[in-house]
Amino acid sequence: MAFASSSRVSDSDGRTEVTTQDAVAEETTAPLLQMVGISKSFPGVQALKDVSLTLHKGEVLALLGENGAGKSTLIKMLGGAIRPDAGSILIDGEPMVLDAPIDSIRAGIGVIYQEFNLIPGLNAVENIFLGREASSGFVRRKEEQQRARKLFEGMGVTIPLNVACRHLSIAQQQLVEIAKTLAQDVRILVMDEPSAALTPSEVERLFHLIRELKSQGIGIIYISHRLDEIFEIADSVTVLRDGEHIQDSPISQLTRQRIIELMVGRSIQNEFPKQRHSTGEPRLQVSGLCRGHRVKDVSFHVCRGEVLGITGLVGAGRTETVRLIFGADPKDSGSISLDGREIRISNPRDAVQAGICLLTEDRKGQGLVLQRSVLENFGLASLHEMSVMGFVRHRQEREAFAHYVDLLRIRIPSQQQPAKNLSGGNQQKVVLARWLQRNAEVIIFDEPTRGIDVGAKHEIYLLINQLAAQGKSIVMVSSELPEVIGMSDRILVMHQGKITGEIDDPTQVTQEQIMALAVG
Amino acid sequence: MNLARIYFRDYGMSLVLLLLGAMFSFLTVREQHPSGAAAGEQVADLILERNGTSATVLIASRATSEDQQFASAAEARLTSNGAQVLASVAGGPGDVRKAIEEILAKGQTIDAIAANDVSSKWNVYDRFESVGSEKCVVPMSYTWPDFLKFSNLLGIASQTAIYAIIAVGMTMVIITGGIDLSVGSLVALSSVISAIVIRDFGGGISAGISWVLAAYLSGILTAACLGIFCGLMITRFRVPPFLVSLSVMMMASGLAFRVSEGRSIAELPKSYLWVGSQVTWGIPNPVILMLFLYVIAHIVMSQTVFGRYVYSIGGNAEAARLSGVPVKRILLMVYMISGLLAGLGGIIQSSQLAAGDPKFGDMYELEVIAAVVVGGTSLMGGEGRIFGTLIGAFIIAVIKNGMNLTNVAPFNQKIVLGAVLLVAVLLDQMKRNHSSRN
Numbered sequence: 001m002a003f004a005s006s007s008r009v010s011d012s013d014g015r016t017e018v019t020t021q022d023a024v025a026e027e028t029t030a031p032l033l034q035m036v037g038i039s040k041s042f043p044g045v046q047a048l049k050d051v052s053l054t055l056h057k058g059e060v061l062a063l064l065g066e067n068g069a070g071k072s073t074l075i076k077m078l079g080g081a082i083r084p085d086a087g088s089i090l091i092d093g094e095p096m097v098l099d100a101p102i103d104s105i106r107a108g109i110g111v112i113y114q115e116f117n118l119i120p121g122l123n124a125v126e127n128i129f130l131g132r133e134a135s136s137g138f139v140r141r142k143e144e145q146q147r148a149r150k151l152f153e154g155m156g157v158t159i160p161l162n163v164a165c166r167h168l169s170i171a172q173q174q175l176v177e178i179a180k181t182l183a184q185d186v187r188i189l190v191m192d193e194p195s196a197a198l199t200p201s202e203v204e205r206l207f208h209l210i211r212e213l214k215s216q217g218i219g220i221i222y223i224s225h226r227l228d229e230i231f232e233i234a235d236s237v238t239v240l241r242d243g244e245h246i247q248d249s250p251i252s253q254l255t256r257q258r259i260i261e262l263m264v265g266r267s268i269q270n271e272f273p274k275q276r277h278s279t280g281e282p283r284l285q286v287s288g289l290c291r292g293h294r295v296k297d298v299s300f301h302v303c304r305g306e307v308l309g310i311t312g313l314v315g316a317g318r319t320e321t322v323r324l325i326f327g328a329d330p331k332d333s334g335s336i337s338l339d340g341r342e343i344r345i346s347n348p349r350d351a352v353q354a355g356i357c358l359l360t361e362d363r364k365g366q367g368l369v370l371q372r373s374v375l376e377n378f379g380l381a382s383l384h385e386m387s388v389m390g391f392v393r394h395r396q397e398r399e400a401f402a403h404y405v406d407l408l409r410i411r412i413p414s415q416q417q418p419a420k421n422l423s424g425g426n427q428q429k430v431v432l433a434r435w436l437q438r439n440a441e442v443i444i445f446d447e448p449t450r451g452i453d454v455g456a457k458h459e460i461y462l463l464i465n466q467l468a469a470q471g472k473s474i475v476m477v478s479s480e481l482p483e484v485i486g487m488s489d490r491i492l493v494m495h496q497g498k499i500t501g502e503i504d505d506p507t508q509v510t511q512e513q514i515m516a517l518a519v520g
Numbered sequence: 521m522n523l524a525r526i527y528f529r530d531y532g533m534s535l536v537l538l539l540l541g542a543m544f545s546f547l548t549v550r551e552q553h554p555s556g557a558a559a560g561e562q563v564a565d566l567i568l569e570r571n572g573t574s575a576t577v578l579i580a581s582r583a584t585s586e587d588q589q590f591a592s593a594a595e596a597r598l599t600s601n602g603a604q605v606l607a608s609v610a611g612g613p614g615d616v617r618k619a620i621e622e623i624l625a626k627g628q629t630i631d632a633i634a635a636n637d638v639s640s641k642w643n644v645y646d647r648f649e650s651v652g653s654e655k656c657v658v659p660m661s662y663t664w665p666d667f668l669k670f671s672n673l674l675g676i677a678s679q680t681a682i683y684a685i686i687a688v689g690m691t692m693v694i695i696t697g698g699i700d701l702s703v704g705s706l707v708a709l710s711s712v713i714s715a716i717v718i719r720d721f722g723g724g725i726s727a728g729i730s731w732v733l734a735a736y737l738s739g740i741l742t743a744a745c746l747g748i749f750c751g752l753m754i755t756r757f758r759v760p761p762f763l764v765s766l767s768v769m770m771m772a773s774g775l776a777f778r779v780s781e782g783r784s785i786a787e788l789p790k791s792y793l794w795v796g797s798q799v800t801w802g803i804p805n806p807v808i809l810m811l812f813l814y815v816i817a818h819i820v821m822s823q824t825v826f827g828r829y830v831y832s833i834g835g836n837a838e839a840a841r842l843s844g845v846p847v848k849r850i851l852l853m854v855y856m857i858s859g860l861l862a863g864l865g866g867i868i869q870s871s872q873l874a875a876g877d878p879k880f881g882d883m884y885e886l887e888v889i890a891a892v893v894v895g896g897t898s899l900m901g902g903e904g905r906i907f908g909t910l911i912g913a914f915i916i917a918v919i920k921n922g923m924n925l926t927n928v929a930p931f932n933q934k935i936v937l938g939a940v941l942l943v944a945v946l947l948d949q950m951k952r953n954h955s956s957r958n
């Protein structure tokens with residue numbers, strides 16, 4: 001950390017233009033990338049309004065904003081996927097027209113989107129050189145292998161070259177994705193939520209690489225919802241809100257609190273509004289849960305009115321454990337009892353029947369039927385209670401949903417709205433409404449705030465509080481340590497399929513202590 | 521206003537159907553020379569008006585069924601009003617000449633000849649001085665598109681009925697994100713099984729009504745069982761629907777040839793033809809059955825829990841499963857319904873053609889899938905509407921019929937139908953892109 005910031009001191013001074021001397025120096029070397037007065041509107045939405053952005057050589061610029069603030073639109077412009085209505089993009093002071101992805105590549109811009117663009121069946125080398133194979137028509141495998149190896153060496157990582165990408169870990173795939181861009185001689189690298197699916201140690205390695213790229217003079221635009229990371233890696237910050245440009249500052253002039261205020265547009269006093277209250281008798285009791293080598297002999301209980309946080313590194317078996325409880329995967333052994341009585345759960349239907357529900361981490365892939373209306377998504381789990389002789393009672397369904405729309409403050413123009421058009425926070429609320437209607441007593445949240453912006457996160461936290469206060473038992477799986485510490489009554493830490501620690505008083509624990517348990 | 525918008529969002533293809541109808545109507549407008557009962561009565565009235573109620577009349581018509589209706593209606597109207605029908609000829613010009621000769625030999629005179637467009641043009645009348653072609657009275661002609669003739673429209677409906685009925689099941693299957701290629705072979709198998717039950721157990725031509733029902737049922741149930749088999753393979757062993765139904769398609773076809781020894785089985789009683797060939801309230805039975813099934817299927821898909829589950833499985837099977845939807849059971853039922861309806865299609869086919877034949881149903885699966893896709897159901901699953909499929913089936917039928925009426929050569933028809941399918945898919949794609957951009 002210290003090393004990284006000291007090596008870029010001169011650059012960062014020049015950029016902030018504190019003295020006239022530096023301003024003169026600035027003129028001679030135009031900034032690497034400038035986006036000036038960018039506007040873009042889609043039918044019905046002004047996505048960007050007169051937004052500007054400046055990136056210098058060897059700088060890491062954090063682009064911040066809530067979901068819908070216009071970050072994606074802006075980076076898609078850099079990727080040549082969207083054309084601005086107004087404004088200009090300058091590279092080294094030269095205006096550029098980026099009409100197609102190929103224009104961006106030629107201009108030296110590499111964009112790594114959240115969803116990787118790798119062909120799962122091809123190996124790293126084939127993916128890196130995809131579309132740029134040697135011109136003879138035959139693939140020069142040896143040469144490509146050598147170049148790939150050199151690239152990875154330069155990045156300081158080792159990736160198995162002969163393995164299909166679908167067998168690589170998320171982190172490895174991301175490195176392949178980065179190598180793919182570097183192979184095109186990029187000078188500007190845009191990364192959209194690169195750390196979202198990485199473990200802390202993988203994030204650390206990613207940061208190491210970013211610092212390495214910085215020192216080579218590459219300018220980096222970094223997008224993340226994790227503010228801790230911003231303070232660790234970024235040199236400066238540009239904040240967008242509702243398509244408007246809010247502020248540019250060097251990171252040193254900002255606090256975490258201030259950044260949140262800038263993003264949300266109002267001040268949030270307490271990021272984790274935890275209400276502590278006494279918890280009741282044990283409700284869900286899990287003992288000896290096993291599945292292969294992913295979940296090994298996991299036992300724990302959750303009480304009435306308690307929020308139990310489960311954390312650990314990616315691959316620690318947290319999601320696998322809660323999927324076993326919910327019956328989403330078959331368990332090898334172990335028993336589950338509710339209110340003292342053992343219950344048989346062999347599929348999600350059994351769990352739902354017993355009053356246990358799961359809000360999955362991947363809402364789009366596992367939580368919602370995206371093209372159907374939010375109303376239908378809401379009713380899906382309770383159709384038997386809302387039907388007569390197999391016929392759906394539409395009115396009852398609509399009224400029940402309207403109740404939850406009010407209660408959870410779900411923002412939708414109509415109940416017939418397709419679920420895919422909702423923001424992450426609202427999607428999460430629709431799934432929650434589905435389970436509340438089903439009278440779920442044990443509610444398992446898997447990464448409840450992943451991909452949800454700051455304002456909506458706050459609302460989800462308030463809802464979790466409310467549910468606990470009503471006496472529901474909450475299990476919250478999360479990788480975000482501040483969230484786990486801030487919201488739980490009790491914390492379990494997992495490592496390699498086992499519970500390696502239990503923390504009874506989260507107010508007295510530090511992130512480092514949890515990390516120590518998480519790495520085993 | 522809002523309702524209209526929803527209608528066109530969901531059933532936009534009905535506009536295409538209307539446009540096609542209008543186009544073929546325009547292309548097939550011609551002078552219509554009516555025959556049949558209504559024309560016969562019209563001619564009788566004209567004669568009574570012109571020659572009085574004591575007129576002596578010769579009726580000249582061909583031996584076709586339509587002309588016979590014409591002749592008997594004219595005769596009934598004439599005699600009930602006091603006119604005398606000297607003879608009613610059903611045949612050709614030669615028969616007419618003989619009849620006239622006989623009448624003249626008896627010393628009778630002919631005041632008028634009731635004829636239609638064809639029989640009035642025979643040049644037999646002018647050979648007799650006392651007759652002459654000017655005595656012919658023909659029904660009034662009018663200008664009307666061939667396409668829009670009631671008989672033609674009814675023909676389209678009854679030709680489409682089988683495809684449309686099978687397409688109900690296919691729509692459900694495709695909405696779940698699957699496909700069922702076996703339906704064509706199931707048509708053949710069901711027709712053969714049903715005919716064999718009649719021939720070998722029910723006593724062939726002399727089989728009673730209960731044996732006919734038993735035969736219908738055994739054909740349909742055989743197909744339904746193979747549908748369940750498909751469903752089991754898909755849900756238990758996770759074999760892709762395309763492959764399962766492809767192999768069932770081959771097996772069912774082979775089975776149909778095997779049990780029938782490759783021959784057509786035609787030892788069927790008259791009552792067997794009831795489903796396929798009889799008419800109720802002026803509408804062919806298969807058409808009534810088709811409409812009935814569409815109404816039921818529409819209600820099932822839009823109003824019931826089952827329908828909701830089908831859509832949710834197609835939209836996101838994992839999300840449905842994690843919401844407690846009994847995914848496997850629903851899929852099993854959907855494939856069973858598809859098989860069952862294909863079996864019903866086989867029964868109708870065999871009833872229409874008075875035979876069970878292993879060659880029935882050839883390529884029906886493609887025709888049916890085309891109807892479903894043209895009707896706006898997405899092959900990706902999760903979207904689609906039952907009545908959309910009915911519209912799709914009719915679009916294809918109207919195009920085929922219209923091309924027949926306008927004398928498009930059969931091989932050109934194939935090219936056009938292929939292009940129509942492509943256009944339907946393109947339209948669907950454009951709609952999707954448009955809606956995802958908004």
